Amino acid sequence: MRKSWFKRLLLSYMPVFMIVITFIFFVFFQMFSEQSRREALNANKTLSLQAMRIVDTSLKVIDNMIVLESINSESLNNFFKANSGSDAYINIRAVQKLKELINYYPLIDSIYLVRYSDGYVLSDATNAYIGSYPDRKFIEEYQVSKTPKWTGGRSFEQFKMIGGKQVASLVRGSPYMKNNLGMIVVNVSADSLKKLTENMYESKVSFIQAKDASGQLLFGSEAKVKESELFSEYTSDYTGWKYGSGLINGGYVNTISELYNLWFVIGLLMIAAGFIWMIYVTRRNARPIERIAERFSDYSLPVRGAGLWKGSPDEFAFIESAFDHILEQSRQYQEKYQEKYQEDLHLRTRYLFHQLIEGQTDMSLEEWQEEAAILNLPEPLDRFRLLIIELDNYGEFCRKYTASDQNLLKFVLRNVVNEIAMKESIRLWSEWTSPSCLAVIYFEGDETEEREGEALPRFGAKMRGWTEQNLKFTVTIGSGEEVYRIQDLSKSYKSAAQALKYKIVLGENRLIRSEDIAGTSHAEVYAHLGEISSIIQSYRMLNIGWEEAYEAWFAQLKGSLLTNEEIFNLMNYLLYNVGRELSDMNKDVYREWSQVRLPLLTEMLDHGSSLEQLRIEIKQVMTSLFESVGQLQEGRQYAALIREICKLIEQDYANPDLSLEMLGDRFQLNPKYISKLFKGHTGQRFVDFLIQVRMREAVKLLLETDASVQEIAERVGYTHAISLTRVFKRIMGTAPGEYRSNQLRKTNG
Template identity: 85%
Template structure:
């Protein structure tokens, strides 16, 4: 009973203060709101006038510019003005068509007519006559003397007497432009059309717009008589000279109401003073019971020395405050530790799932999901890996703090995009450059999930590229139905990303897109590399074609990143090996400059196109230096002729060093030595390489038997051909043909 009495006493004591303050705030609020609304209305009214002027001026300028351009460029109009006396129907018809075309293209135009000075002939879109009989002859005669590029004020234009006139503003332009000696073009714009441009911009019951021409006559807008004091804004167009005025209807009443603001403010001050006096009285009356309660704490010692003192005196409220601060600090510390523990447990569980190091059941996962605030598992799962492209460049470009912020942003955005697409995901960073994402899918919506996954990937890729200034590539693993198969889906996503350098960055790579696809045999590319290096060593300009063709094959071969880098290293190794047998200066330049630069490029290379460009640029520079050096050496031309002869006559089984010696009048052994020095390859190895290259082409492009192909490339016995082919290509000719056909057919 005592508690209720004390509650009612406090409530009734402070209620008058509450009522006074609320009443004052209520009136002040509505007064401030009224004043703010008035201020905003005035600002909006000023903007209204300015916007109306800009809209009208812009519309008229567009028409003016169009007329100037047409007077210069339009063939029908120029033909009309240059026509001799009399009227050519064909010229007139084309001119009328042009006028109608302009009217249709610019709906503001009400009518256009042309006046030809040579004979006083007037032609409009609806009629034709001579100046003396044309209804608008007074206007024509006035402006024939002085043509103005400005728009006229409002005037009545009458094209047909039986229809009557309408209010228009007119633009007069001479033809041709600048000279103005052949005639003039008169464009009439209806005042009603200009009025419609602005009438939707304001509420006629609240505000008004009046537009007067240069002479002060009303063009359009509100027709009511407006006092000067009711105009809140007025602008004069520098283009037309028209005046645009706007204001609020009943503006005088609004000003009178706003004047009451000072009265309400004075009443409010009185109410505050009354409330303050009443509060002091009530506080003094109610302070005694609180003081008695505080006295009961004075006998307790505080937990912290000095915590219950204020200016050297005991302070019971400081004691209570200190106790509460101590409790809150303990609670905050506990919450921080708990949240940190939850984060660590979440990451630990994620890594256990994708690495297959846990035997957690579906029910146990659901319990953990509730405890750790994770998405609940569904019927099917899929792993995605969002890998940052050019991560080395990313680390060099940003500080550690910026890197963490951008990674946090990427993860957050991926979650928001998934939420918008109604996808459940769980993402964690598994490496500095890779964000692993578990997608939860429903079994009965396979097709839709595939579409939604593609949309999720596309939106993530686009947003990252446009807003974070770097790109990512997404590897998609296969869909699985058991928790214990999550490592399998994760591994397939990792495998998909291994083809990024061939398939390209900033895209989605699905595991099913590469699954079951036979990778091109690496050793088949080794032969292409040897052909390129051989042509390069022989200073054959055709090496570039072989180089480009080989990279074209790489783009379609679907090799992994590791296989691509191995082939590039093999290419660089062969370049160095060939150069080591040649001029020491070239080899030194290669070892000290070219090779280190290309090796570093390989370490940071991100695309096949980048590798192609960088390596070709260095080899081209080296090729030009070698070519200039070799041009001064003896026998260079002869070795080139021998290489061409081998390329053309490889099918001759009698092609040998002895035959070349007879042909070039040199000792066969000396030819062999020169060939090795200039090409870096023995004659017989070069001949075998040419024959095997042609044999591969015949195996893939024809149905000829192995015996026929052997004879076609210079071998009299198929056994010899098969033995050499197997030594070079790794398999017999028949097996090679079968393997390639099987790969081509999937």
């Protein structure tokens, strides 16, 4: 009996022992496989990085050499300064210099020079004019841009009979920094670059490939890399090219992977065998368990139905009674701790939500699905989008309602969002991330792709309409970009927050998509600074047209695309200039401004929620001070004279001879005295005021006409376009032509 029981126990535990041993081998080979994979990956990374450094170093040497030669080479400088291509001596000297460079730097395949004055092209092997040169399209494309750069791969054909060759080209302007006489084009053969890296790897086992910024292969093999193979890639900060390397056949790594798969199958088979054996042993050993149960036949449990045990033919009645007793205890325990359990689930849900939108989790889609089932959350789909529902005018909301009412309204708002989404068959998950912002993960699937463009606006319109009608406040929805990976939810959240930064310009109680927001340029901000200076200047000169200019400026702000921060910075700049002008006048007026009016306006800016509100309140203060400033200005000597001079400048700004000397002759005063009077009354120099008027008219002509820069220069008082360009770039931050292109591109989307 003892031997029989010993054998039964031994056979019962033997499958468990085998399973443990199998899994030990499984874990060992898994670790070994992972280590091999990491070593292969590190080797690939080192190979890619080394190849990139070798190529970049070689190209930088060529680039530095070209810069030095363009500065120091007399033969190259003489070629670019020549008026025509007929001077054979200059051409021969230039060709000799090009051949010296090619001989000294073997990577260089060919070099040619382009002179802008007559369109003459000179290379180490031929000469022609741009119109007939085989590389004409490339010259015309890069002649517009003066920025030195390495191009991507392209076909260069110097002689049609020989055919094209794959090269990468360096474009440098001459002379250095000015780039206005011509350009130097250096062509480096892709085969030469390939030879630099040939000795770094074994071509039968691994590969190196380099692609330009557009994805075109420069050199190396166009290997088809599977997801399971090891592959590494680096992007050069110097050229923008991408260098990749990997294993061709997998080699040793594939062998290890196959062993891993083999042991995995063996492990599964052993688990199945152990499971079958456990069933068999359990059935065979059932009788001893029954005997054990019989020994408890005289035991009485303090539970319902325990008295039936003794006479019951069912040998599991005792176990059933005991189980009922345990369930009763479990129910009591659950009732006691249910409230705390629900609270823990709520905290766990909020914590997971914040991890997702802040990008602090590496959770996979499968893990999220498991977590969603536990926390009773919507099951994720293929695509995601973050929405931020922000309470409009939150300061007024807090002043109007008590803390308990605020919490109740927020609770209602969140429930309304969920109910409307349910009616629209939309999956979403919402959590409050700040006192004024409700963040929503908006799930999108392939089946809703066709109506996706309508579903989100319709959902937003219903939610905003219900809130405005029933809760008596409004909300603005910021929509982030669409993402396909869980890890990119933080990116969508940031883009939704960025969209809400334009609420003060685009208006409240609406849906603002991140896709519809285009970044504004500094030139546009500079233009608004000029408008502010013009308004303040007109205000100080007691010109009643300041109100018209003020209203026109705010209308321009409504049509612009500036963030809330930029709008408030412009308002602060306006208030600063008003205070600066008032500080030069009566002390009582300035004291009233600095101690009473300015603090009120500053507080209004801190709580301002709309552009219209800012326009009205600032205008009220400026209008109330206008009469006081006017009385002070009228009492000052020469005030009427300065107003007449300003009016003359605004009418005769197109006269290139307009100057202090001309004004002195007209008004019979010393020019220096007029300059002093003008500065004292306007707070601005005569030349600065004249430039401001001319730049305002130049911007208008650039945006409303097709006139050339030269024509616009003549119409605003400059003889040459270069004079207008220099002043325009200093004031607006960009050249006239570039400013026009940027504004047209922004208008056309």
